[in-house]
Amino acid sequence: MESEPTAELIRAQLRRLRMKAELSQEEFGKLVHFSGSQVSAIELGQRPFDRFFLKRADEVLDTGGLLTSLLKMAERDGQPSWFKPWLEAERQAQQLRCYLPSLIHGLLQTENYARTIIRTDDMISDDEVEKRVSARMDRQSILVSPDPPMYVVVLEEAVLRRADESFRGLMVEQIAHLIECAQRPRIHVHIIPATVALHVGLVGPFSLARSRDGGWVGHQETQLGGEVVDKDEDLAILLARWESVRGQALSRQQSVELMKDVMTSWS
Known part of the structure; x- marks a missing residue:
C-alpha cells in the first residue's frame, strides 16, 4: 500500500x-x-x-x-529512514562526488538496469521493486534541474563488463546512457581501468555532498543499510580517499573512449 x-x-x-x-x-x-x-x-x-x-x-x-x-x-x-538524510543532502548539494566499485551509481542508472539490480533481492515483492525503481528515476531529476550540482562519479571498468550474454542489450543501453550523461557540462564520469588492480577505494562505496554554504556530508552503504558521515575527522578521511580514487581514474575524455570500446564489445 x-x-x-x-x-x-x-x-x-x-x-x-x-x-x-x-x-x-x-x-x-x-x-x-x-x-x-x-x-x-x-x-x-x-x-x-x-x-x-x-x-x-x-x-x-x-x-x-x-x-x-x-x-x-x-x-x-517510503524511502528507508537511514537513506532520507542523504537524499536531502543530495538534493541540496552544490557538488556531488561518488565512488562505486561494483555498480553504476543510482543517479546514472537506466530504468532497466535499476530494475534488474533491485530484483536481485529475493525478499522484495514485485510491487516494491517497481516503487523503488520509480523512486530512483525520480531521484535523478536533480541532474536536469535549472541549477544542477557539479556531479563527479568514479566507476571501475569491471562494472561496465559485469554481465553475461543474457544482459548484453541491457548493458549496451546502460553504457550508452553513461556516455550521454558524461557529455553534459556538469556531469563528469571517470573510469578506473582494470589495469589498476588494487587501491584504497575497493574497501567500499562512498559519496560526498558539498552544500551551498561549503559544508560537506558523506554517505556509506552496507548490506544492512547505510550511514551519514558528518564528523570532521571522518569527512577528512573520505575526502582524502576520494582524492586517491580520483587519481587512479582516467581523464574525462579517456573514460568516454573506454566506455565506447566496452559498448562496442557488448554490441
Missing part, C-alpha cells in the same frame, strides 16, 4: 477534482480506462493506484500534474 499520509491526500484530491469536474466514478473511469468500481476502490483506499492511473487522471482532470507530483512525495516518504 502507498505511503501514508500522502496516499490519503492523493485519494482525497482525486475525489475532490473528479467531483469538481462533475464526473461520476463511472464516467471518470471510462476516461482513464478503469471501471467505476475500480475508481471507487481507489478512492476508498481498497485498491492501490499507480503512476499510469494518476498520469491519466492528471490529463483528464487538467490538474497540471498535481497527482503525479503527490505520488513522488509518497515514494519519497
Whole structure:
C-alpha cells in the first residue's frame, strides 16, 4: 500500500477534482480506462493506484500534474529512514562526488538496469521493486534541474563488463546512457581501468555532498543499510580517499573512449 499520509491526500484530491469536474466514478473511469468500481476502490483506499492511473487522471482532470507530483512525495516518504538524510543532502548539494566499485551509481542508472539490480533481492515483492525503481528515476531529476550540482562519479571498468550474454542489450543501453550523461557540462564520469588492480577505494562505496554554504556530508552503504558521515575527522578521511580514487581514474575524455570500446564489445 502507498505511503501514508500522502496516499490519503492523493485519494482525497482525486475525489475532490473528479467531483469538481462533475464526473461520476463511472464516467471518470471510462476516461482513464478503469471501471467505476475500480475508481471507487481507489478512492476508498481498497485498491492501490499507480503512476499510469494518476498520469491519466492528471490529463483528464487538467490538474497540471498535481497527482503525479503527490505520488513522488509518497515514494519519497517510503524511502528507508537511514537513506532520507542523504537524499536531502543530495538534493541540496552544490557538488556531488561518488565512488562505486561494483555498480553504476543510482543517479546514472537506466530504468532497466535499476530494475534488474533491485530484483536481485529475493525478499522484495514485485510491487516494491517497481516503487523503488520509480523512486530512483525520480531521484535523478536533480541532474536536469535549472541549477544542477557539479556531479563527479568514479566507476571501475569491471562494472561496465559485469554481465553475461543474457544482459548484453541491457548493458549496451546502460553504457550508452553513461556516455550521454558524461557529455553534459556538469556531469563528469571517470573510469578506473582494470589495469589498476588494487587501491584504497575497493574497501567500499562512498559519496560526498558539498552544500551551498561549503559544508560537506558523506554517505556509506552496507548490506544492512547505510550511514551519514558528518564528523570532521571522518569527512577528512573520505575526502582524502576520494582524492586517491580520483587519481587512479582516467581523464574525462579517456573514460568516454573506454566506455565506447566496452559498448562496442557488448554490441
